[in-house]
Amino acid sequence: MRSGLNLKQRLQQQLVTPEILALMARMPKPTGSFGYDAWGYNEDAATLAVASLKLLYDRYFRVEASGLENIPPRGRVLLVSNHSGQLPIDGLMIGVATATNPHGPRAVRGMIERFFPTVPWLGNLMNAIGGVIGDPVNCSKMLAAEEAIMVFPEGVRGSGKLYKERYQLQRFGTGFIHLAMNNDTPIVPVAVIGAEETMPALANLKPIAKLLGLPYFPLLPIYAPLPARMFIHFGKPIRFEGGRADESEISERAAQVKESIRKLISEGLAARQSVF
């Protein structure tokens, strides 16, 4: 265990720059006496994660983020994004973009699948860097605690889709609209361009997925993320009045958010000059 600590310390020394530390210090993120919050987020782990993912962000995917001023520097917010690329690389890159936002860094919380806590090490690790199982209780408690939450309303329908369906938004769940309305929370629409090309799936190998207990298993030309250039666009915040609304109104509002993301995507695709 001691060698593990040394490795962690060595990584911290090599990767964590004073700039990262300054950004982390500016985050409006309360933690307890050992640096943890109620969902397992840990300052040190999050700092190390941001520092190491920043390398991928800058050098591998060469991410360009725009509209960062649309993310409120403090207070509750839902970042609602399209989902693609088989692995949640889009989520991680949104996390780096918000953590290093010059207008006000935020620690954004991602919703993880319910089986992750049962996986040794991975469950704790994902909690430590901000992941939380997607339970409505967790979401509303986090919004009450003025956290920033990232939501992919397409879920696995988005991340698991094939390359031929790229940039076609799949069916949106409506849970995020309920959350936003019940907790008086602004929605920032987000479009990620380029994640589709990091893992272009030719087919979904359903029998293997079933065998492994996974939601999907892609047939890929190469089983590693390709260095596609990524662009993240944050749109203007959308607010919905609280109070009662029936399901048809909720669906309408979800469609409205979906439409604004679709617009951000088509603008982003039009502006993109090359995939790699």
Add this chain to the structure above:
Amino acid sequence: MATKPKKSVSDPIARSAAKSIAAASLESKSASERKTVLVTGAAGALAKRVIAKLYGQYQVIAVDFRSKVETDAGIPSYLVELHKRGFEDIFNQHKIDAVIHVGRMFTHEKTPQQRYNANVLGTKRLLDLSLKHGVGQVIIHSSYFVYGASAYNPALLDEDAPLKATEVTQDLVDSVELESLANIYLWKHPQLNITILRPCNVLGPGVRNSMSILLSRPLAPVLVGFSPLMQFLHVDDMAAAIMLAFDKNLPGIYNVAPDDYVPFQEAVTQCGCRRLPIPSIPPALPKMLSNLLNWKAFFPPYLINYFKYPVILDGALFREKFGWKPRRSLNDIFSYYRKQKLVLSGKP
């Protein structure tokens, strides 16, 4: 969280409770008119502290099933099992005004059958006798175990979260049933003024629950790859919480927990234990090892999941309604276990 006692005084129940406290302190001058409080589990570290706080203001009766407690002058002490016939004699001999039910047979004490009898049937008898003899207030000390440790638990469980302890193991049936009993009496007999407290892990000098025994050991078993977030409370702070619940008399169910969190393995290290990694896969393996090595006192097979998945309580309701705030930090709590080990090892 900063809490404002002013807020709770503004509501009528709190005001009447405050009056009764004032009345109680006036009464303290004449010993014969002092209110009588029966405290169960009197041999335990928590009840001892509660008794010390009650002493002087109230007439205290100490009860335990383990041993006849040596008490201060003027505190009658009984060795009695709650579900046995002799228990009613105490109610016949004394006019009991309030009961603070701390006594619990721990999961490592005696057989599951005896535990069920003591904890569930014993509590039922205590509540029935309280009803029969006109007791006006009952405090029940429950546990965070009732929520159950599941991978699907959201964090910050409210008091109305389902009690899923028995989903994981039948060995915790007594703790859940004790609570449902208390709940039935809570709404059926409002005159009992039942307050149920569900604390997180209570630790500190003299505490003999499984977590405290584990953290007192030089070598503490931990599950490889799992370090669930936990909440810890110093036994002094829990005693203070019981006293507040008693003084303010606001019946209901309350989690009692700080808003500070630490992973189990970090707590183990902070308490000066060396970690003994136990393979966590397949899931049956740690249970088998615990059985085989007879670790039921500190790492019992039916509590394995609590060392794997978090059960994090939202203690905001109690903190706000009672103006309670723990005075001891996590580090204060852990330093007791660190120092204890240094003393035992003979190092300065």
